[in-house]
Amino acid sequence: MTGEEIILITIGSFFCLGLIADAIARNTKIPRVTLLVSIGVLIGPQVFDVIPHVVEDQFDWLTSIALVMVGFLLGGKLTASTFSQLGTSLFSISLGESLCAALMVGVGMYVVGVPWQVALVLGCIAAATAAEIAFDAVVETKAQSPFSKILLGAVALDDVWSLLLFSAGLAVIAVGSDWESLGTITRELGGGILLGIVIGLPASAVTGRLKPGEPILLEALAVVFICGGLALWLEVSFLLAAITTGCVIANLARHHERPFTAIENIEWPFLLLFFILAGTLLEFDSLITLLVPTAMYVILRIVGKFLGGYAGASIAGNNKTTKRWIGLSLLPQAGAAIGMALVASHYLPQYQQLIIQIVIASSIVFELLGPVLTTIALKKNEA
Numbered sequence: 001m002t003g004e005e006i007i008l009i010t011i012g013s014f015f016c017l018g019l020i021a022d023a024i025a026r027n028t029k030i031p032r033v034t035l036l037v038s039i040g041v042l043i044g045p046q047v048f049d050v051i052p053h054v055v056e057d058q059f060d061w062l063t064s065i066a067l068v069m070v071g072f073l074l075g076g077k078l079t080a081s082t083f084s085q086l087g088t089s090l091f092s093i094s095l096g097e098s099l100c101a102a103l104m105v106g107v108g109m110y111v112v113g114v115p116w117q118v119a120l121v122l123g124c125i126a127a128a129t130a131a132e133i134a135f136d137a138v139v140e141t142k143a144q145s146p147f148s149k150i151l152l153g154a155v156a157l158d159d160v161w162s163l164l165l166f167s168a169g170l171a172v173i174a175v176g177s178d179w180e181s182l183g184t185i186t187r188e189l190g191g192g193i194l195l196g197i198v199i200g201l202p203a204s205a206v207t208g209r210l211k212p213g214e215p216i217l218l219e220a221l222a223v224v225f226i227c228g229g230l231a232l233w234l235e236v237s238f239l240l241a242a243i244t245t246g247c248v249i250a251n252l253a254r255h256h257e258r259p260f261t262a263i264e265n266i267e268w269p270f271l272l273l274f275f276i277l278a279g280t281l282l283e284f285d286s287l288i289t290l291l292v293p294t295a296m297y298v299i300l301r302i303v304g305k306f307l308g309g310y311a312g313a314s315i316a317g318n319n320k321t322t323k324r325w326i327g328l329s330l331l332p333q334a335g336a337a338i339g340m341a342l343v344a345s346h347y348l349p350q351y352q353q354l355i356i357q358i359v360i361a362s363s364i365v366f367e368l369l370g371p372v373l374t375t376i377a378l379k380k381n382e383a
Contacts, residue, residue, distance in 0.1 A: 011055075033363075098161040121173075125337050187235075196240065290357050305327040
């Protein structure tokens with residue numbers, strides 16, 4: 001068979017596996033992401049090794065599409081109305097738990113002997129929260145409380161803070177090597193924001209006109225794919241470009257009732273492929289060797305999220321239940337974290353396995369533990 005035929009058959013098979021994983025998740029409450037990553041481990045080179053190499057070569061562009069969609073939806077949550085309603089609580093909580101998690105993980109990992117470059121990167125990644133898990137939990141519990149709004153807003157801001165910290169972290173690492181690398185990273189960060197503005201401004205004016213009140217699917221796909229493609233071509237941060245684009249459109253497109261909700265209906269197939277292929281990167285030998293640092297990362301991130309969330313909620317004057325549960329509700333870790341781990345491994349090839357294995361292994365833990373705590377937190381704050 002030709003490469004194209006193999007790719008189509010394999011992707012179709014992945015979708016079938018995704019349906020099975022979804023059925024299991026609905027009946028066992030095991031998170032879909034965990035099942036998909038586990039499937040990737042089973043069919044990957046560590047167990048049955050049945051994924052054709054021609055499909056593995058497509059991982060980069062599938063990752064880009066999935067993360068661009070996630071970034072776009074996250075940006076759409078960062079609206080002026082959200083900030084005006086939840087301003088103090090949202091900012092203090094999200095900033096508190098993000099920075100505290102980053103500091104706890106970064107300093108803690110360095111203290112236990114992890115190279116400072118890796119400790120810095122892991123600290124920045126630790127700030128991120130899996131947006132898709134939080135969205136699923138809110139939908140499943142039908143939560144309408146102020147806590148659920150703070151949670152969704154904090155999730156959106158978490159990835160923004162994490163991405164900014166991550167970009168700054170790479171800049172610090174670049175200074176340790178040469179000034180040319182620092183200029184490259186600065187250009188990627190600033191260029192991503194600028195590209196998002198350039199795309200978002202005209203898109204906010206012209207979209208949603210064919211179908212009043214809500215952009216149609218083709219419009220949404222056009223903006224997302226153009227944003228991702230131009231970002232990759234210009235070699236700027238495609239994730240930051242997507243977040244900026246979504247934010248600009250959500251705030252300026254007054255005729256939109258729900259900016260680009262069509263993306264939510266087609267995002268999952270790309271994320272499905274992303275998580276399965278991410279699972280193929282997990283190596284058992286490295287996992288056993290890195291058991292201690294992975295466990296430390298998990299513990300430090302939990303403590304950091306809890307303490308930072310508690311402190312931020314206290315500063316904002318939230319009630320006791322919110323203080324106790326907001327940090328623990330932000331534990332899920334998946335797409336953005338794995339994506340940043342892949343980017344970091346590109347800049348630090350000598351630590352590629354160390355970074356990827358710790359992030360993927362910890363993501364599995366957090367995808368088992370996180371959704372449960374998020375659901376409990378939502379229910380306790382509905383009372």
